[in-house]
Amino acid sequence: MKKLMFYCQHILGMGHLIRSMEIVRGLVNDFEICFINGGEVIQNFQVPHGVTVVNLPGIKTDTEFRELCPVDEVLSLEVVQETRKHLLLNQIAAFQPDVLMVELFPFGRRRFSFELIPLMEAAKVGGTKVVCSLRDIVVTKQDQARHEAKICRLMNQYFDQLLVHGDPNLHPLEDSFSRVEDLSCEVHYTGYVAQTPENNQLTLVDRWALNRPSPMILVSVGGGRFGHELLKGMVGAAECLATRIPHHIQIFTGPFIPESVFWQLKQAGRDCPNLHIHRYTPNLLAYMQQADLSVSMSGYNTTMNILTTRVNALMLPFKGNDDQEQTMRVRRLDELGVAQMLQMVDVAIPERLAQRVEAALKSKPQSTQFDLDGVRQTAQRVRSLAYNNHPAVAA
Numbered sequence: 001m002k003k004l005m006f007y008c009q010h011i012l013g014m015g016h017l018i019r020s021m022e023i024v025r026g027l028v029n030d031f032e033i034c035f036i037n038g039g040e041v042i043q044n045f046q047v048p049h050g051v052t053v054v055n056l057p058g059i060k061t062d063t064e065f066r067e068l069c070p071v072d073e074v075l076s077l078e079v080v081q082e083t084r085k086h087l088l089l090n091q092i093a094a095f096q097p098d099v100l101m102v103e104l105f106p107f108g109r110r111r112f113s114f115e116l117i118p119l120m121e122a123a124k125v126g127g128t129k130v131v132c133s134l135r136d137i138v139v140t141k142q143d144q145a146r147h148e149a150k151i152c153r154l155m156n157q158y159f160d161q162l163l164v165h166g167d168p169n170l171h172p173l174e175d176s177f178s179r180v181e182d183l184s185c186e187v188h189y190t191g192y193v194a195q196t197p198e199n200n201q202l203t204l205v206d207r208w209a210l211n212r213p214s215p216m217i218l219v220s221v222g223g224g225r226f227g228h229e230l231l232k233g234m235v236g237a238a239e240c241l242a243t244r245i246p247h248h249i250q251i252f253t254g255p256f257i258p259e260s261v262f263w264q265l266k267q268a269g270r271d272c273p274n275l276h277i278h279r280y281t282p283n284l285l286a287y288m289q290q291a292d293l294s295v296s297m298s299g300y301n302t303t304m305n306i307l308t309t310r311v312n313a314l315m316l317p318f319k320g321n322d323d324q325e326q327t328m329r330v331r332r333l334d335e336l337g338v339a340q341m342l343q344m345v346d347v348a349i350p351e352r353l354a355q356r357v358e359a360a361l362k363s364k365p366q367s368t369q370f371d372l373d374g375v376r377q378t379a380q381r382v383r384s385l386a387y388n389n390h391p392a393v394a395a
Contacts, residue, residue, distance in 0.1 A: 004031035005097040009038035011061040013223035015299045049080035049303040063319040085115040101131045106154035107138040129160045136166025136327045159283045163185045167371040191371030194304040224254020236350030238275040255280040298330035313339035337366035378390035
């Protein structure tokens with residue numbers, strides 16, 4: 001059996017980790033897999049059977065992406081970086097993968113060049129094929145021309161294949177990266193990587209929560225390092241809605257939410273019988289399947305869950321560090337009638353947010369036919385590359 005090493009670095013949310021693990025789930029029957037996790041470890045995160053996970057000393061960032069810092073605050077960033085680099089080089093030497101998949105880099109995560117360049121150098125010396133795993137929309141920079149030139153140089157130097165996990169009918173890569181034609185490696189759209197409910201086992205807490213008799217409004221913000229305004233707004237809206245609709249409101253704050261913010265939310269919502277606040281579930285898709293309305297940020301994985309379940313949705317884009325990714329995504333969905341876009345002014349006033357919720361519950365989203373077969377098509381492309389029978393012409 002061929003061997004595959006998958007490198008994933010999440011520094012703020014958990015979307016990169018979720019998408020990467022879904023891709024791995026589709027590859028596990030064809031490869032012996034070593035999964036490298038460079039971010040904070042999430043308790044109860046479900047990993048496919050047979051996948052070996054190596055957790056590097058974690059690195060995270062603030063919501064404005066200003067600086068990197070170790071998850072373990074006792075350690076210095078310099079020590080963590082040097083430790084991680086050596087761990088990666090030892091791991092690739094011991095594992096000797098046929099394929100190395102690197103998530104996002106060099107379209108993002110270039111501050112991790114200190115370990116990724118040596119890792120890819122070692123891969124090329126060992127004859128390992130190198131694949132970039134990329135979401136549909138990439139972050140743009142103020143000096144976009146210089147940014148794209150660096151991407152092209154690194155892609156053409158190290159990578160054999162670029163897999164874009166999107167559908168060009170919704171978001172062509174050219175919307176956020178203009179130099180696709182300058183890449184010398186294979187470039188393929190795989191379709192979107194969407195979760196499937198049968199992959200996860202419901203916990204006892206999930207079973208209890210999903211068996212409540214009243215209809216549900218689901219509120220989520222991904223990892224929980226940002227989106228606190230939306231959470232606070234929905235706690236306030238819950239009080240307004242308590243006597244107006246029969247729904248209960250299930251909030252997931254995310255596993256990375258600061259302790260102080262979590263307990264402020266619990267305290268603010270203590271007198272709302274229609275409100276339930278928990279940190280995390282590995283089975284968010286099951287809740288979304290049952291919900292009458294999803295209120296969320298507009299990250300990649302949440303969007304896929306909305307497209308998969310066709311639930312009514314209100315979505316607030318994250319705009320930290322002037323990041324346009326989530327705004328581009330939700331604006332397009334709003335134009336198509338698939339979801340409705342929230343603004344900060346909507347979540348700042350509880351009554352206004354309550355009115356948006358009531359209006360959304362009465363609406364019906366338009367159906368879509370976008371390609372959500374990304375897991376299978378990604379596995380097909382990687383298998384072809386590993387076994388040297390891939391087509392010479394890029395799609």
